[in-house]
Amino acid sequence: MSRIQVTWVVKTRTGQVKGPYSTEAILRMIGEGVFSGQEMISKLPDGQWTLISKEAAFYDKLLEALEGIVEVDPKKAQKMEAETVIVHPPPQQKPKDSLPSLESFANIKIEKSKQKVDVYDVPQNVQPASIPIANVKSESVIDLSNIKNMEKGELFKNLRLPAFVLVIVILAAVFLLWEQGPSDGTKIHLLAPKKSTSTMSEEQVKVKLNEAIFSIEQDTFESYLEAQNKLVTIIEGSGMNLEVRGLLCVVYKELWPFAVQDAQDIKTIVTMTQSTRALNVISPFGQVCETVKLMTSGRFKEAKGVIEATLESNEPFSLLPVLYDFKAELLRGEHDYTNAIPYYEKASQLWDKWLNPLVSLAAVSYETGDFNTASSILKNVLAKNPRHREAKILAGIIDYRGFKKSDTAYSYLSTALEAKGRVAALTLADGYSCLAEIYLLRGEKGKALEAAQSGFDLNPNNSELRQLVIRLGGNDKVKGEKGKNNELLYLGDQYIRQGDYLAAQAEFKAAFEVDPKNGTAAMKAAKALWQLNQSFEAIEWLNKAIKAEPKLVSAYVLQADYMSQRFDFIGALTILTNATRIAPNNYEVLRGLSMLEFRKNNMPGAINYALRSVKAYDGDIEAFILLSKANGILARSIMPINKKEIERKENAAKDAIRYATKAVEIDATNPEAQITYAKMLAQTNGVDSGINYLNELIKRFSYTLDYRIALAEIYKSEDRFTQSKEIYEKVVESDPKNKKAWLGLGESEKALGLNDKALKAFLNAAILDPTDGEALFQAGKLYLETSRFDEAIQQFKRVQRLNPKYPRTHYYIGKAAFSSGDFTTALEASKMEKKLNPNVADSYILAAEVYTARKQYAECAAEYSQAMKLRPQGAEIYVKSATCYRQSGSMDVAEDMLALASARESGYAEIYREQGAIYELRGDNRSAATAYNKYLGLSPNALDRAEIEMKILRLGGN
Template identity: 20%
Template structure:
């Protein structure tokens, strides 16, 4: 610590002549600070006061310079780290302060002031769980910190954990009985719990300490009004107006009046004196309570214009817009309310539902994370997240991103499992978890399908999913089917009986018939599935493969085109479509093949087959140099592929590069002399060399 003192005394070496000429008082403060540092260099409160004074007198650059130099010399000293972080904070450089506060608690976890600053950072960014972790650390290290207890109470109140909030405010009052705001906050807690007498008692205590504060009394009036306690709401409103110089003279007009009368009188008062956001907000809420919706919206809009930062005004305004079927306006107000720090679950859940309805997955994920950070016991949110991650899994799998897809699959299972544990008697949650386990080939999927059937016996989906799973499940090295075909068909038949228009049931039947070798019946079922759900690419994919295998190439091309229309990211369909177009209808369809392969390359840029076929379309289009480039890229990935060498040789031959053409043809023969390309390459070699 002696060395640290010397570092701090570098402050003394700074030339203060400029500072002295500008602010003598600041120079004197510096001298006092120097004296105190020598006696107590660990005193963070003393450092903070000096930094605060420097900021107040626009001299923050002076301590910032000193502490930067100190940090350069002692980068691991927690005191130096803390004071530099605090100085950055005083200079409104939060982004630089935050990582230093984190470094400080990592270096020395007993510096409670750093935990307090981190707690405030997380609170300001609405990350309440993380804030509470650091507030609890402060409480353990410095239990008499009034600020810690008070600020924890504010977080718990926002989160609706009223018992914890009450305890925190009581602790704050124990350590500082002159803290008026703590009494007000405690009064609000009691008001929220509909304990009007206790609420009023706490407000009276606060009023003695802070007699001229109308705002907190207006806040109490709102809470009473939310609890349908009109009498106490108007009393609290009158109390606020009596301390508000703008309205003190008219407060008696609200004496002994009903809610309906109060609404009329408030409108008259606000017509003459409209510039109070608090009264406009109260008037808006009161009008809403008595069913005067247009007047309510009018006052809330006024309140919003006077105080655009009031999140609660935005929320109520959004609710009224929603009731008026003005959806876009409602969503806009809800979003603004959240952005301003409103974390009411009702609001967040409403936004989550809206984003789901709009298919706005990016915003849904953000809001869902916020909801679960506040209250993780939300089964529907977990279910929707499971749906989202499952969809993302399928996308990434098609793109060939195996590791990413596996992580997404794991998340999907975790959220579905959580939904089932929170609400075990909801059929769709069990069905979802069963389907996810089914995809992993896990026998326990049957249990969740059975539960879904038990909970919703008229739903065809769990029957056909269970039937399809049973038709696939094998055990042992011999891959013996565990379930009898009769059981499988019983489930699938039941599914079709329950819902003859279930595309999924017909698809499942198609799969089973195909496995039994009944291709004709399978194709019939897949055709039904495709008719019933044109947005499902799977039946078209199956039909395309079967048509191609049976030599019905135009039908195959048509089926794969339907897959691509429904799912343009399906790489295998893009590849098969392009291949068939080039192989069986090149003159008419090669341009379509080229477009399909361009899409495929964007999704899977390192697929040798895609690159080779795309190079061939470039060759057909006369883009010979680009064709060479793509053939070479294909060979980098699959170096010994005779087809690519043969096609590359064709390009070289066409461009008159005889030596390169011969080399590529010879390579084709070396790799696969008995293949179709090998035999044709040998003919080409003989022709180029002039051999008959």
């Protein structure tokens, strides 16, 4: 999209064209009596001729002039007219074969004069600035009437009038075509700042910023488009201004319903957010951009958290009313009108010239039945901006449906619906619906059908409009038009806010069917399907998103995330590799690779990718959360057997809490960040510190269940199952569809020996998500632990049918078979598990146990040796390995294994029983008796105590 230059040309009633002028120059000339308001005006280069009196930027000044407030200086007006005629066709004739070249327009005389502009310095406080009328002392004028001063001026000496008219017609056609883009429903692309080529002065920034703020205050699509261009120009010339960046994000948010919403638009918002937060990660202006990014991506819960965290800081800044407006919008989306209204009121009080919160407040007042308040607000809006098309439509709807004033409603609606300017399709549809009903009251069925059909085409989901169209004999078939897919996306987003994922996915699918090239629609459908536990279909819709928009990086990352959750690590890596080719060093892709390694249990790899992600974008809270989790797991896995390992463990623990703290600093209302911080506190400072922290969060954020589940998980990890069970029971009572809570409840009940209740909880979780094998897997483990081996094997096979890549199913089938004495099946199952998950030690340990039972000790030792490479930290595996080596006759190796076990856990009793057996075989009875005594000392209740005591007596010990 080309940037609009904010300059104007004016056409008098006699057809004379003047200019170009800046906005300030027009205002000054109105004040000095040059223009009366009856002239036509057009914006360069993409304007359309309209009356000056209908241009919002000049309306107030014209009123002042008409009321006699300004002084008119006829001499000054005459002088200005003489200087500013831009077209004066020469009388000379020109040969027929000669046409004007573009070069002939390139060299024009520009009269440079110093300008003195009184501007309003935008304050860094609560209330944003408004643009007062600039007092311009002198204006630069482009003079095209002095043609003889042009380079190669001879080209114009013979210019014919018809040729000139042809040029004007061509230019006018270009302007009209340009204007039709946004006006006829064609979607736009958000404009991203480019690399700076020149630096703007502080004075230029102030002037341009005031112009942008004025445009934002007018609250129309066209005015936001103007504001976008001005703000982008400022950023390109003065990129460090955080307030300007925040304002541009606000404009992106308001233009989003009219945007294509493809990979390019998503990238524009993400890049602006990333670059703004890179300047100052804790700046509230960056938080505004973060909120816009989250809201436009449909992550309303996270957006609400960012807003609340920023509002809690009590730090005054100029865009504070914007956050109040955003908060109100989110509450309105949840149908919480009671709480939404005060936030809209606060936003409009803090920024009284911004019409957006006023219009929204009027809409909410209407929705709650307060017609008087709604009507009063809209009259105020229209007094400030008579061209506010949405306000006119709402006023007409309220007059008709609220007060039954069909005549005034018709006046509002007929003029508003015929006017130009972009408005949300759903608002237009409601307006047409009211207008159709008014026509019916008047007995004009033909016009009623036309209006009803127009409304239905805009909103096919409106059942009342459908019925009206059918009753009037119209066509109720939905027309597929690309321009309307965003309205379907909007409806889908509304359903997402309400938690109705079934209805949301239907809207998103419909939007994609309307426009098969809109990858965003397919991606949103996938998100909704995933929430409905339809994981296969969700992944397939992400394939459609990627095919529709190959550069939609978010779709690649999301698909890899879903695939890795289903343990398809190879597929996820392939997807992320493809994304890397499209967007090298993209922080989302790097974070996706980190998550993949995390789920593969490769913590060093996860940390490496997450650090690279943070380097690319240090405001990525999800990367910091991953860094904290990975370091926490790494710290727990390191056995401090020497100084180096002790240092590694301590550093990992410090990094875990450090990164968790950073995540909370970025967004204190992000549940995952807070939960990670609480768990790191429990790990480093003691479990009670984590529990106390979570209890405080539960008091502050009582509306979310995430903190309660996290508290239950901490209790469960500390074997405090009674307390975890109580919390899980309260959660499932509050939210019966919470799969995570049902699983946690089942695990807690199983640990307490409540096996029947545990099985019921697992089966409830399985019903909620039939495509996920986790609940059935847990049920299978329960059968295994209660010695119901055949039933356990059946459950694990059901999991394999659901997801052949689900880890450890073959291992547990092998364990169940081994426990039932079926060594052949057990060994075969261990081989299958090795093939699927070669880096998991459990399958090697199972094979070793099978070989031990078969008395194949050499094979047993080899399996344990392989397992130790994968899981070197525990003493138990070394002792079992020593046993196999001893029984295979390799005494020296067996002793080495025991030495390694003792270095890791010298208090592990089994070390000394095995040591006694080795000494006994070597004939060292005294040492054997000493080792056996130490075993009994460390394990006084050992099951084989009587047998060991007999050995000690036989060896001559006490």
